[in-house]
Each structure stands twice: as C-alpha cells, then as structure tokens.
Amino acid sequence: xSGARKPSGRSSADEAATRKRGRSLAALGYxxxxxxxxxxxxxxxxxxxxxxxxxxxxxxxxxxPSEVALGTIAxxxxxxxxxxxxxxxxxQIFGYSGFSDFQGLFxxxxxxxxxxxxxxxxxxxxxxxxxxxLHGMVGASQASLGRIEAGFDIESFEKMVATLxxxxxxYVIGSKRAFPVTAYLSLTLSQQGVRxxxxxxxxxxxxxxxGCIGSRDAVLAVSFSPYNSITPDLVAVAHERKARILTITxxxxxxxxxxxxxxxxxxxxxxxxxxxxxASLAVGMALVQGVAARRGT
Amino acid sequence: xSGARKPSGRSSADEAATRKRGRSLAALGYxxxxxxxxxxxxxxxxxxxxxxxxxxxxxxxxxxPSEVALGTIAxxxxxxxxxxxxxxxxxQIFGYSGFSDFQGLFxxxxxxxxxxxxxxxxxxxxxxxxxxxLHGMVGASQASLGRIEAGFDIESFEKMVATLxxxxxxYVIGSKRAFPVTAYLSLTLSQQGVRxxxxxxxxxxxxxxxGCIGSRDAVLAVSFSPYNSITPDLVAVAHERKARILTITxxxxxxxxxxxxxxxxxxxxxxxxxxxxxASLAVGMALVQGVAARRGT
DNA sequence: TGGAAATTGGAAATCCTGTTCGAAAGTGGT
DNA sequence: ACCACTTTCGAACAGGATTTCCAATTTCCA
Numbered sequence: 101x102s103g104a105r106k107p108s109g110r111s112s113a114d115e116a117a118t119r120k121r122g123r124s125l126a127a128l129g130y131x132x133x134x135x136x137x138x139x140x141x142x143x144x145x146x147x148x149x150x151x152x153x154x155x156x157x158x159x160x161x162x163x164x165p166s167e168v169a170l171g172t173i174a175x176x177x178x179x180x181x182x183x184x185x186x187x188x189x190x191x192q193i194f195g196y197s198g199f200s201d202f203q204g205l206f207x208x209x210x211x212x213x214x215x216x217x218x219x220x221x222x223x224x225x226x227x228x229x230x231x232x233x234l235h236g237m238v239g240a241s242q243a244s245l246g247r248i249e250a251g252f253d254i255e256s257f258e259k260m261v262a263t264l265x266x267x268x269x270x271y272v273i274g275s276k277r278a279f280p281v282t283a284y285l286s287l288t289l290s291q292q293g294v295r296x297x298x299x300x301x302x303x304x305x306x307x308x309x310x311g312c313i314g315s316r317d318a319v320l321a322v323s324f325s326p327y328n329s330i331t332p333d334l335v336a337v338a339h340e341r342k343a344r345i346l347t348i349t350x351x352x353x354x355x356x357x358x359x360x361x362x363x364x365x366x367x368x369x370x371x372x373x374x375x376x377x378x379a380s381l382a383v384g385m386a387l388v389q390g391v392a393a394r395r396g397t
Numbered sequence: 398x399s400g401a402r403k404p405s406g407r408s409s410a411d412e413a414a415t416r417k418r419g420r421s422l423a424a425l426g427y428x429x430x431x432x433x434x435x436x437x438x439x440x441x442x443x444x445x446x447x448x449x450x451x452x453x454x455x456x457x458x459x460x461x462p463s464e465v466a467l468g469t470i471a472x473x474x475x476x477x478x479x480x481x482x483x484x485x486x487x488x489q490i491f492g493y494s495g496f497s498d499f500q501g502l503f504x505x506x507x508x509x510x511x512x513x514x515x516x517x518x519x520x521x522x523x524x525x526x527x528x529x530x531l532h533g534m535v536g537a538s539q540a541s542l543g544r545i546e547a548g549f550d551i552e553s554f555e556k557m558v559a560t561l562x563x564x565x566x567x568y569v570i571g572s573k574r575a576f577p578v579t580a581y582l583s584l585t586l587s588q589q590g591v592r593x594x595x596x597x598x599x600x601x602x603x604x605x606x607x608g609c610i611g612s613r614d615a616v617l618a619v620s621f622s623p624y625n626s627i628t629p630d631l632v633a634v635a636h637e638r639k640a641r642i643l644t645i646t647x648x649x650x651x652x653x654x655x656x657x658x659x660x661x662x663x664x665x666x667x668x669x670x671x672x673x674x675x676a677s678l679a680v681g682m683a684l685v686q687g688v689a690a691r692r693g694t
Numbered sequence: 695t696g697g698a699a700a701t702t703g704g705a706a707a708t709c710c711t712g713t714t715c716g717a718a719a720g721t722g723g724t
Numbered sequence: 725a726c727c728a729c730t731t732t733c734g735a736a737c738a739g740g741a742t743t744t745c746c747a748a749t750t751t752c753c754a
Contacts, residue, residue, distance in 0.1 A: 497712070
C-alpha cells in the first residue's frame with residue numbers, strides 16, 4: 101500500500117488543501133519531497149518555521165525515523181506527544197494525501213538502508229556506502245552492548261565465576277563465530293595467571309583433549325546459532341565425564357543449555373548478515389576479571 | 398506499540414490453537430521465540446520440516462526481514478507468493494495469536510539494528526558489584542565504537558578495499574590481542590567466498606607461510622601496542638617479497654606503518670586493563686563487506 | 695484590548711487490514 | 725485404490741487504523 105504513492109489522489113488532495121488553506125503553510129511552496137533525504141534537507145534547512153505542535157512533530161521525525169517507519173499513526177503520535185490528526189496535517193503540508201503516503205517515505209528509507217541478506221549484492225551506488233556499512237556495524241555492536249545490562253542474569257554470572265574460580269583447569273571451547281571470543285578469553289585468562297586450555301581443534305585433537313577432562317575441571321563453552329558445529333559434541337563428552345559446564349549462548353534453544361550448570365544468554369545484533377561479537381566479548385571479559393579477582397585473593 | 402506483546406491474549410490464543418490442532422505442527426513443542434535472533438536460530442537449526450507453503454514462508458522471512466517488518470500482511474504474502482492466511486498460520490505455529498503479534502518481532506529487530514538517537518543515557522545506579530565491571534567493559538567498548546566514525550579515514554579505507562579486492566590471495570596476520578580479530582576476519586572472508594590464509598603460527602610455520610607470498614597477494618595485518626609480537630617480523634618478510642601491506646593498528650608509532658601501502662588507526666579503550674576489541678572488529682567487518690561487495694559483481 | 699486568522703484537540707465516519715472458518719486439494723499409509 | 729489426516733485456499737467478518745470535520749484554543753496584528 102504505502103510504498104506506491106498514488107499520483108492521482110495526491111494531486112487532487114494537494115489542490116484541495118492549497119485552495120482551502122489560502123496563504124497558510126501549504127502555500128509556502130514546499131514541493132512534495134520524494135525521498136527521505138529530501139525531507140531531511142527541508143527540515144534541516146531551518147528556513148521553515150513551524151508552529152509549536154508541528155515543530156514537535158518535525159523534531160520527532162528527525163530523531164526517530166525508524167519509529168515512524170514501523171509504527172502506526174497512533175503509536176507515533178503517542179510517542180511524539182501529539183494527536184494523530186496533527187501528523188496527518190503535517191503530511192498534508194508537504195503535499196501528501198495523508199499519513200500513510202507520507203510514511204512510505206520512511207519505510208522506503210529504512211528498507212533501502214537495510215541490506216537484505218539476499219543475492220543481489222547491489223553495486224555500491226552511493227559514495228558513502230562504505231561509511232554507511234561501518235555505521236551500521238557500529239550500530240549493531242552498540243545495540244548488542246546496550247542489551248546486555250537490561251535483564252542480565254547476575255545470579256548465573258556469579259555462579260559461573262565461582263565455578264570457574266574453583267576449577268582445577270578451565271577448558272575453553274568454541275568454534276566458528278565463537279572462536280574469536282574463546283581465543284580472547286583464553287589469552288586474557290592466561291595473562292591473569294589462570295591456567296586454561298583453548299580447545300581449538302588444531303590437528304583435530306579436540307575430542308582427545310576433552311577426553312582428558314576430569315570432574316574437577318570446568319568447561320567454558322561459547323556457542324551461537326546455528327548450532328551445527330562440533331561444540332555441542334565436545335561439550336556432551338565433557339558432560340559425560342562429569343565436568344562442570346558453563347555456557348555463553350544466544351538463545352534458549354541452544355543444545356548446550358540442558359548440559360550446563362549455569363548459562364548466560366547474550367544476543368548479538370547483526371547488520372547485513374555480519375554479526376557483532378561486542379557483547380559476547382564484554383561478558384567474557386567480565387567473567388575473566390571476576391575469576392581473576394577471586395583467584396587473586 | 399507492537400513491541401509490547403500482551404501476555405493475556407497470547408496464552409489464551411495459544412491454548413486454543415493447541416487444543417484445536419491436536420498433534421499438528423503446533424504441538425511439536427516450539428516455544429514462542431521472544432526475539433528475532435531466537436527465531437532465526439530455530440529456522441536455521443534445520444530440525445524443522447515445514448510443508449511446502451510454510452517452508453516458502455520461512456525462506457522469505459529469512460531472506461527479507463525488512464519487508465516483513467515494514468509491509469502489511471497482504472504485501473508480504475504477495476511477495477512471498479502465498480496467501481495471507483498462510484502467514485497467519487505460520488505465526489500461530491510459533492505460538493503467536495496472529496500475524497501482527499509475530500510481526501512485532503521483526504519490527505523490534507529492525508528498530509534495534511537501526512542506529513538511532515538512543516534515548517536517554519540511563520544513569521541507573523549499580524545495584525551489584527559484579528555489574529560494575531561489566532558496565533565498565535561495556536562502556537569501554539562503546540567508547541571505542543564511538544570514536545571510530547569521528548575522523549575515520551575513508552580514503553584509506555577505500556584504498557584498502559580496492560587492494561584487497563584485487564589481490565590474488567589475502568594473508569591475514571595478527572597475534573596476541575589481535576588474533577581474535579584476524580580469526581574473525583578470516584572466517585567472514587571465507588564465508589563471503591574470499592580466499593584467504595590466516596597466519597596463525599600453529600606449528601611455528603608462520604615464517605614459512607609468508608615466505609610464499611607473491612607480489613600479487615595482499616597482507617591484512619592487525620597489530621596493537623606493545624609491538625613486540627611476531628607480527629612486525631612477518632610483515633617485514635612479506636614487504637620484502639613485494640606484497641601489498643594493509644594495516645589496522647592503534648597508533649602512528651606502529652612499526653607496520655612504514656611498510657604499509659594504506660593503514661587505518663583504530664584506538665581501543667580499556668577498563669581495568671582489559672581491552673575492548675569492539676572497534677577493531679567493526680572496522681574489520683566493514684572491510685570484509687566492502688571486499689565482498691566488490692568481488693561479488 | 696479586540697478581532698480575525700491560524701492552529702490544535704477530539705470524536706465520528708470510512709476505509710482497509712488482519713483474522714477466522716469451511717470447503718477443496720494434497721499427501722501418505724494401509 | 726481408498727481412507728484419514730494435513731495443508732492450502734478464498735471469502736466473509738470483525739476490529740483497528742486513518743482520515744475528515746468542526747469546535748475550542750491560541751497567536752498575531754491593529
């Protein structure tokens with residue numbers, strides 16, 4: 101619906117609005133912005149002096165484009181602190197027949213900025229394509245980080261620290277995307293003087309390594325979906341050998357959870373299919389610090 | 398907004414659906430995914446075998462999340478090539494009362510991945526000591542990320558992408574703290590179909606590996622201070638063999654810079670001696686994406 | 695300060711969307 | 725080949741969302 105603007109309805113509504121309002125804002129000669137960037141340009145030009153409520157709307161549109169794109173008129177109005185009809189009026193000032201039409205601008209923008217994971221790797225049309233992706237990646241990382249602290253399971257965290265600190269030897273396990281995390285965990289643990297084994301499967305010796313795990317050892321496993329790596333297998337072996345399993349994973353569906361004594365959920369955002377590791381690393385560092393602090397005493 | 402799912406409505410609808418469908422798909426025990434990542438985890442787990450139309454839906458959801466978030470049910474159905482009611486059924490299988498509820502998942506995801514004026518810098522007091530370090534680590538990561546975009550050297554970035562895209566084979570080099578970064582770089586490059594060699598020095602074969610570098614190859618080196626690792630040596634060898642050297646490092650004093658054709662400075666913050674890798678990873682991902690985009694044509 | 699014009703708030707009316715339901719078409723097993 | 729069951733389709737219905745309209749309020753100018 102909203103994606104396709106109907107030219108017929110627009111022009112008639114436009115005329116009607118202009119006729120009725122006489123020399124009001126609509127007559128100031130704003131042409132209908134055809135893209136989100138055009139709209140931003142108009143809003144930021146500063147030449148427009150809106151009355152109070154409409155200014156409020158403009159500010160909200162500026163600051164929360166995604167809310168506008170995703171929400172219904174009622175939701176947007178509530179968040180902006182205005183009446184739904186005010187939004188419609190705002191849209192009409194810019195020559196649109198109504199809010200839905202106007203909203204299409206925002207939807208298109210969000211859609212366009214959202215590189216679909218699908219086939220066509222659109223040739224970078226814009227010169228700032230590189231910056232845009234970097235920005236998106238930074239945004240994904242920050243989103244991941246921002247989610248950590250809300251609803252963080254401190255209890256599990258404390259239990260994990262205690263178990264790790266009490267363990268004889270710590271095995272750190274993770275493959276594919278999780279491997280960078282485990283590599284850094286292992287490095288920092290060693291730097292803190294905490295003995296550990298990074299199960300990296302070099303030489304395909306991982307199974308033999310975990311075959312040596314004893315009941316006084318702990319396993320720190322990191323695993324993300326899809327859970328098709330060897331990590332679940334390795335952890336299963338460790339579990340059979342009565343090691344204490346501690347897991348960092350990204351959903352409650354992880355096959356590691358039933359095997360784990362404690363676990364933490366860390367959800368990473370992605371941008372265009374490239375996933376952040378920022379949150380997992382931060383949580384991991386916190387674990388290492390906690391363990392080092394306990395051991396150090 | 399739609400983000401707030403109504404628990405009351407959900408449970409009753411859930412029960413009703415389960416009762417009616419008997420031992421159909423809905424009874425297989427899928428719990429309602431609460432986040433988009435969880436949903437992806439389920440879909441990618443491969444354990445689910447949908448009938449034809451529903452599989453079609455699953456594939457479309459996977460490939461076009463933004464269309465789902467922004468469109469109406471009719472638009473989504475048309476693009477996916479199914480009936481609107483099929484989408485409703487799909488949503489109900491996962492325990493949602495209908496499509497609107499289900500769509501909220503996608504809206505939240507798009508909103509979350511959208512770098513937007515994040516609201517108020519919530520200044521909640523730390524209720525717990527363990528949280529303090531986590532908070533510090535998150536802060537360090539965010540500080541690192543925040544510094545990237547200011548003063549980012551787009552020109553160098555573009556040159557690096559061009560060189561990498563034109564290279565015959567890419568050698569990725571990094572030790573110690575930089576290793577997690579290079580490991581992830583190598584992984585994502587491979588996933589994008591870009592051939593590369595991760596010089597990990599397993600078996601102390603790194604020098605022999607770089608001894609094979611040719612003049613049409615490129616080296617992507619990541620190095621942080623103190624520069625006392627093996628990385629400068631390896632890069633020096635590569636430089637002698639006329640390979641094109643590209644560097645990500647954390648200061649202009651890095652010994653790699655004189656050897657490099659282009660370089661990027663990425664400064665990471667630390668907290669209590671634990672250094673973030675968030676910025677380096679974000680920049681690295683951007684590089685990979687750029688290379689994949691160029692090669693993809 | 696008075697009055698006219700512009701702006702705003704709110705409710706009613708309309709349009710459209712999402713959901714439900716029964717029938718038809720597939721599918722697999724005996 | 726038949727039967728039971730699942731899946732898909734399409735239309736009717738219900739509910740919400742958007743728009744319109746008018747009264748109330750505010751602003752601005754004389």
